Amino acid sequence: MRILLVGYGTMNKITARLAEEGGHEVVGVIVNGDNHSPYPTFQNIDDAQADVAIDFSHPALILRLLENEVATPLVVATTGEKEAVISKLKDKSREAPIFFSANMSYGVHVMNSLLKKALGLLEEFDLEMVERHHNKKVDAPSGTLVKLLDTALDHRRGSYPVYDRSNTNEKRSSDEIGVSAIRGGSIVGTHDVIFAKDDEVIEITHQAQSKEIFSNGALKAAAELVHRPKGFYDYNNLFEER
Structure with missing residues (x-):
C-alpha cells in the first residue's frame, strides 16, 4: 500500500x-x-x-x-x-x-463486546470505569473509555456518568457510572470496567503493553x-x- x-x-x-x-x-x-x-x-x-x-x-x-x-x-x-x-x-x-475507532487495538473491540454481554447479566451490580495513560496524554477521559461508557449508557437506561466525587457528601446512586482518569509516567494504556455487588466483584481489563x-x-x-x-x-x- x-x-x-x-x-x-x-x-x-x-x-x-x-x-x-x-x-x-x-x-x-x-x-x-x-x-x-x-x-x-x-x-x-x-x-x-x-x-x-x-x-x-x-x-x-x-x-x-x-x-x-x-x-x-x-x-x-x-x-x-x-x-x-x-x-x-x-x-x-x-x-x-x-x-x-477511538482505539485501534482489536483487543479493545473484544473488550467492548464482552462489556455488552456483561451488562445484560449484571444489571444489579454497581459499575465503575477507570482508565490510565501516560502523562503526555491531553484528553480525559480517553476516547476508548468514552466508547465503553457509551456502550454502558446504551444498555443501562436512566444511568448517568459521574466524573468527580471530590465534593460529594451523599452515598452512591445505583444509576451512577463512575468514570476516573489517571495520568502518570509512561503508562501506555489500561482500561478497567468494574462490576461490584455485595461480596463479589467482576472486572474486565485491557492493558496495552506496547x-x-x-x-x-x-x-x-x-x-x-x-x-x-x-x-x-x-x-x-x-x-x-x-
Whole structure:
C-alpha cells in the first residue's frame, strides 16, 4: 500500500516504521507546522495520491482536512471532540471509505463486546470505569473509555456518568457510572470496567503493553479498507464478509 500519514507524532512514527517493515510505502505526511519527518509534506489528503491515509493526529488537524474533498480511503484514530469528528467523517463517507475507532487495538473491540454481554447479566451490580495513560496524554477521559461508557449508557437506561466525587457528601446512586482518569509516567494504556455487588466483584481489563498494537491495528484496518466501497466503518462491520 502507498500510505499517507496524517500527523507525525509518536504513533505515526511507529506506524511508518511498521508499514515499511511490512513492505508498504509511506508517500508523505500532513502536519501542523514544520515537517521534521523524512517524507514529503502534503496539504490535502487527496494530493498525495495514496492508497490510504492513516490519521493519528489531533481533532483540529483532521477536522480542517475534512473541509476539503476526500476520495482517499481514510483510517482515523484521533481522539478528542468525538461527536464533531464522527459527524464529519460520516458526511465524508459518502465520498470515500472511512474507518474510525477511538482505539485501534482489536483487543479493545473484544473488550467492548464482552462489556455488552456483561451488562445484560449484571444489571444489579454497581459499575465503575477507570482508565490510565501516560502523562503526555491531553484528553480525559480517553476516547476508548468514552466508547465503553457509551456502550454502558446504551444498555443501562436512566444511568448517568459521574466524573468527580471530590465534593460529594451523599452515598452512591445505583444509576451512577463512575468514570476516573489517571495520568502518570509512561503508562501506555489500561482500561478497567468494574462490576461490584455485595461480596463479589467482576472486572474486565485491557492493558496495552506496547503502542505498536495501535499502529498494527491501523495498518490491518487500512489493508481491509482499501477493498471496501464508500461508507462508514468501524470494528463492528469492517471485517464482515465482502
